[in-house]
Amino acid sequence: MNLRVAVLLFYIFQCIHGQPDNLGFISIDCGMAANFTYQDPVTNIQYVSDYGFIAPGENHNISSDYMKPSLAKGYFSLRFFPHGVRNCYTMRSLVMGNRYLVRASFYYGNYDGLNKPPVFDLYLGTNYWHEVNFGDSRSVNWMDIIVVSPADYLQVCLVNKGSGTPFISGLDLRPLETTLYPAVNASQSLALINSNRFHLGPTGNSIIRYPSDPHDRIWSTYDAIPNSTVISTTAVIQNNLSGIYDVPSSVMQNAATVINSSRIDFSWDPSDPSADVSSKYFFVFYFAELQNVPSNAVRQFDIIINNKTQNTELCRPMFLFVNYLSSIVHGMSNYNVSLVSAKSATLPPILNAMEIYLVKPITEVATDLGDAKAMMAIQETFGVIKNWMGDPCTPKAFIWRGLKCSYPAGDPSNITALNLSSFQLVGAISTNFGDLKALQYLDLSRNNLSGPIPDFLGQISSLILLDLSSNNLSGPIPDSLLQKSRNGSLSLRVGDNANICGNSTACISGQKKVNGTLLAEIIIPILATIALFIILFLLLRQVLKRKAKKRATHHEDESVLLENREFSYRELKHITDNFSQEIGKGGFGPVFLGYLENGNSVAVKVRSESSSQGGREFLAEAQHLTRIHHKNLVSLVGYCQDRNHLALVYEYMPEGDLQDKLRVDHSLGSNVFRLPLMLHKVLNICTSRVNQH
Template sequence: MELRTLRYFPEGEQNCYTLKPEQGRSNNYLIRAVFMYGNYDGKNQTPVFQLYLGVNSWITVKDSYVVHEIIYAPLTDAIQVCLVNKNNGTPYISALEVRQLDNSLYQSGNGALALTSRINLGGSNKIIRYPDDIYDRKWNHDQKNEWIPVTLAPNLTIETSNNGYKVPDKVLGTAVKCVSGPIYVSWQSKFTISKFYVYFHFAEIEKLEGGKQRTLNIRFNDFYNLETLTLDYLKTQTVASFALTGETTYNFSISSVDSGLPPILNAYEIYQHKDFYRLPTIEKDVDAIINIINTYGIIGEWQGDPCFPSSWNILNCSSISPPNIISLDLSHNQLTGPIPEFLAQLPYLRVLNLMGNQLEEAVPKALMEKRNSGGLTLNLDGNPDLCLAGSCKGKNRKVVAIVAPTVSVVVFIILCALAIYWICEKKRKGTRREWSLKAKNWRFTYSEIVNITNNFKSVIGEGGFGRVYHGSLKHGIEVAVKVLSSSSRQGSDEFQNEVELLLGIHHKNLVSLFGYCNEGGKMALVYEYMACGNLQQHLLADRSTNVLTWKERLEIAVDAARVLDYLHNCCKPPIVHRDLKTSNILLSEDLQAKIGDFGLCRVFTTENETHISTDAKGTRGYVDP
């Protein structure tokens, strides 16, 4: 019944189910996701996409029918199961189930246990699950030629009260034995770094003559003795292994210590440990950003964690774990009313862009204090009804018009204004264009640039503009600082062009600008740090190092195409980069591509303008496609 329908997700990069069980966080849950393609779209091509549990990758879904199961203790009250589009078909899902387990079972530490196999031995081919299994585990059947099935007499019951795993009677009531030697349980692993746990479930269901007891020895890969145990009649025992790793083939043998009694096994489970090393975004940050979105009614794709696997397009996050929201761009969103106080509840927020809205009243005191202390870059331009805290006292008073100036005074003022304009125009034409940047709050002093880069200690790149240095803002946020050199082929025009452009647009595949410096001829740009360098470095890397897979190359190309589509078709007026090349495509820690270096880009201010230009721009010897 569960497989007759499915839900598919043609829109958005990630789509998430948020599950909120009553028991909340830090409890063990069994999560089961079922996928059956069934050629529902008529394409006869099974999609391939990524399945995430919160901010951590669970598995790649690639089969036309598959059931993935995992045991997980969430760190938050909500469990988020996300389907992430990897541009290889539309993600879909047939069923999603969550069951609570006993917290003393299946310990996974800082991670989760993904099911490899769960086998009922000696029984029928029918799958056993709820209501026979109170935890709704699915028990599949297996039988080998050398195994002899054993079944409990119908008038007998097995005592399970002493075993917390609560294996169903229907599972424990059947078993296999092998008279020709040990019972072997084995499986393969693609990677030696994978880690596994195995659980063997035993119950003596044969009445042995003379009160004999069966003693079993469990060995791993024929050299390590896992356990020796003696079975009691109609009672259960579970043997759990230690963490198994470092092999590609895992083999357990269960043999009888008493040669007169063959070994027996009722059921077993194998799990692969998932190292969920990523932590979700700090909960206080998540609550604040959700509050902001709900308050302003901002339309967008707000699913899953704000920072990972892909950050929401209005924010940037730190690279530390757990991540913090460090930059928030709410510019040009037609926001109205006062700025809410809870914006100050984002403790690690370093950049807040509210330009181009219709906000009003006073700026919250907490935000102003944070800005004045240097802890926050705050952009409030383009909000004519907004005033700084403490400066709104007479803002709404009625203005009494004074109709006293004479005509001669008016004429004198007009003439003075015209004279000043003529002088300024003459100076502008005779010298380089002056600065018109409005975002004063995004400005760093040169001494701050020196401190950020630790006196320009670490060079991480060099281009036509100058050298790029690694740096750190307050609270350890990593940045890249591009400093204009005296020998640079680019100058102040390109510098101003890049600052004005990046302060006015925002896209997840554009490098974020934290600020700039223009002091006494010394110019610098402060960007977010891209940990994996640029695409050119990876394409030209030595084959002995880690090279990009074809899948990674395709994802990078799609990221670049998305931002170009945004610049050409979504920005009003359109923007053309004019120097797009592999060295200007930067890569984050998870290989997300972001385009940088906008000094040579061009904005078309009218619909009649075209892309045709007689000027040669860009990199010498390189023509932008």
């Protein structure tokens, strides 16, 4: 299946299958078709496909030679992951801080015809769970872990370590009461390896699980106690008031004991290649008196593990009530367990059930929850494939492509940089970017983003670089971003967005569009304004020289002096909508905004009746402006000399007057051209000379 189609199906089915059922269970048959569900005939649990929980991967059935009638339906198919180092399932709508049992199941069944089961690693969130290994192609491997959820979701990740393609057959999640398994907390979880949860029932492969166990723990038969016998009852066995382990009655209705002996001895091998002297195991032993023994009979015993006696105050079973003893022991290659009758005992020891867990310290601190959720939402919004699965920052070996994170000691990671250039992002800029509170660098260039630039980007206080260039964004640049760019706290790039304008006041019909970075958009109008005043100074000086020449030269053909378009006064009234929008005022007269036939905006400078400038001075100014051309200077479009009506028509530069420019220059700092102080002196001299004449 095409990977992008798989991603689309993932989001379609997420709302259907991505959450717990009415029991709080999540029961996934990995590799089953997206539109299939079924009810397990033994447990009556409803199983769904995994399309609402993961996007990548491919489905496959096991080899027909391995499909036996006794094999559970959940092992008929699987999902394998030929691409990517880490592939993760996400189970949502959980309760942060609650305890959950998570089970991963694997059955190779020679699905790939290689007859070589792979070896790969399993992670729960950011922390290593265990290695997945198989004795042979027919081995069923399942493992449980009990964990406190650090968020309202949990992720199970399969990691390729170069020893074959990872795969998975089933994934289950079961909620647990907060009183259960108090040894599980935010700093450690309990992993059940090699099915080490046993009841001491009759010999044979007798499995007890849901609905007998409401938490769907799988209890297998343990028949490796030498010289033992089984005693049983059909009576209900009740848990004590604390209910720390809530053991099902069916698990406790059988017990192993010995005849003509005062001790039960057995050994247990972890069979765990990852275990070493630093490992710890958590044992729980369960006892219940199943026989209504005489009042003078005593059943009491000690529990000894590798010659170390455990706390035995509770090892005096009560009739039809659950008693337990739990203990943590350090890692060894083999454990010898003995239940030895106390001196006062008249009855031999008994053992009804036991669980043995590997203690898993929580060593990896996950990404800040707000950052992680924001990135997951961004991934869903844009359908990014890449390696965007699991925790964004942790472990470092699996950090998402395009991210940079901070790793403070003992604290959650934060995302500090996002380089998503050329990530094929389509649509509006996601609001979730605004939830990355520690973000300093955001590069969204060279995508197909559209719509306006959102204002929330300016509210990210830590942001120092924002690159939005080469997209299809439109509208004004928010003031919050403009202010940061002008004061030098933000480097802003918005070039190659055909429909972006500098600010909200400039976003009108016929506006000048941004074709470079924001700084270029600011610099050019400033330079043009400065150049205009220099030109005016030169024109005024020329006027002074002309006054010394002969008056006869003033009668030359004025129509030859102007090479630009000549407007009639009626035309000026039309293009300015009867001079309705005044945008400035100077000594010559007011300036009005207008629009030519082609939609280009112009500034129309009209001589007022109170102006001291005459027709010849007006034509002299126009003559010089028509002869000066530069890409950074305002261009003269034309003029009007209609009877007593004099006007100049300029290209419109929507950036304010000189006073505004001087303020802008002051606020922009060292990043833009500063108006030299000499210009003020020149303007003062120019004004003085004009007044003298």
